Amino acid sequence: MSAESRFIVSPDWVAERLRTPGFAVIDASWYLPAHNRDGKAEYAAGHIPGAVFFDQDEIADKTTGLPHSLPSPEFFAAEMGRRGISDRHTIVVYDGPGFFSAPRVWWMLRIMGASDVYVLNGGFDGWKADGHPVEAELPKPETVSFSPQFAGHRVTTFNAMRDIIASGSRQIADARGAGRFEAAEPEPRPGMRAGHMPGARNLPATAFSKDGRFLSNAELKALFDEAGIDLNGSVVTSCGSGVTAAIITLALESLGHQNNSLYDGSWSEWGSRDDTAIVTGKA
Template identity: 65%
Template sequence: MSSEKSKYIVSAEWVERQLGAPGFRVVDASWYLPAQNRNGAAEYSAGHVPGAVFFDQDVVTDRTSPLPHTVPSPEFFAAEVGKLGISESDTIVVYDGPGIFSAPRAWWLFRLMGAKNVYVMDGGLDGWKREGRPLQTDLPEPAPADFHANFNPYAVTSFEEMRGIVTTGSRQIADARSAGRFTAKEAEPRAGLRSGHMPGARNLPVGLLSTDGRFKDLASLKQAIEDAGIDLSRPVVTSCGSGVTAAIITLALHSLGHEDNTLYDGSWAEWGGRTDTPVVTGEA
């Protein structure tokens, strides 16, 4: 396992070779926090991987939820990605700007909805540009496709389930936020949220899982997870600020063959925004 990479990670070089192949779809899933001062849609319009379609993580969501970019219904997801020309049987490669930030959330969503062949492009669009690979500014007009969703509800943890997990300790909780936010030394970027973490949670800042936008090798991922106090032989639920970067830990777990994991979709936006949930500050 010394330098072996995740089977879900593909190189920009490989992606470039596949461009235009039948059933090969590239998806720009760039999404940013306000503090990053980047706009995914604007950057996509300015230049993207040739043939890539833009997957808006603030649009393909549950419109009835007050929380940001929550999991949409399978029917809505299927309709929206069908408009993008994507079928569940396609080979789907997702990327974001920096490399390993918002793309894993889209990777998780496509898999959650039944797509099997879904990958994340290492290095992101930033790396693609640095390497001088071709860019397209025209907006593609893909032929509509039928995406037949096969939703896996067991991969998503609800608020009530999360409350039970915190009470019983039935699953380990891996929190992807920064150490400062986890310990409450830093304020949350979203207004109205308490700082701190769920009782029993372990902190695994996702910056530890990649270097310069490239996912670390399996041995390094395993070390980072174990160093956070997470036992890979036990069930895990991942969480973060709003359900996006939690998927980076989910990607790492699946890369290591850990299948008994779920993602808490409401994450801290939900837990920290309520007044009836226990919150702990300081180190875990």
């Protein structure tokens, strides 16, 4: 097993490649109200030179009634193309702190057909701390073609999730904090029940990085072992609204695990219904 994730790149690695043909950078910063941060406003005030902004609330399927649902491949491809990003580009995604919302866009790009996609270690906060350049000028990319090749099997729907729980056929890894998972803390969205899906294991998203930097592969494996996740089996990742679940997906893929999917509706869907099974307390 390699020491570090093959999907994580350093600020120096990115700085060496800025403005080179076929290289693209995406600011995917998105925050919960409790963070008191505005990703779009921060991007406008300063970003990695040449980076384009990915608004996770806008590049979404707004017909579901759920937050930032996965958009159709055609819509996603059009939005990427308008931002000058092709499925053939080498793409680096970042957010403010390092590993909160960026892995979601990393995951989206990959299931839509881009293969050469990475996440910036340390995020934009680390980029600035290392003294790398920042610009406020908004880029004006030329439109290119993004040819989507949607890997639908990497997305779990509500009906599939219900079948998985009924049969116990797949492992479930929940990225929410322990308080929400155990129903010791209320959900941040009104009208939503607290607890977790039967059989789910808790792997809080915050455990996968330290000071904005992703853990080593050995440390990642230890997290899965401690949570009782068998890496030889299939895994569905989930969270509050489908964003931080991708951090678990990133960790799984970093360890070479490919038999995984992400429950896009996550707890926003499961916990808001009155016909779904919910468990409280520890797994």
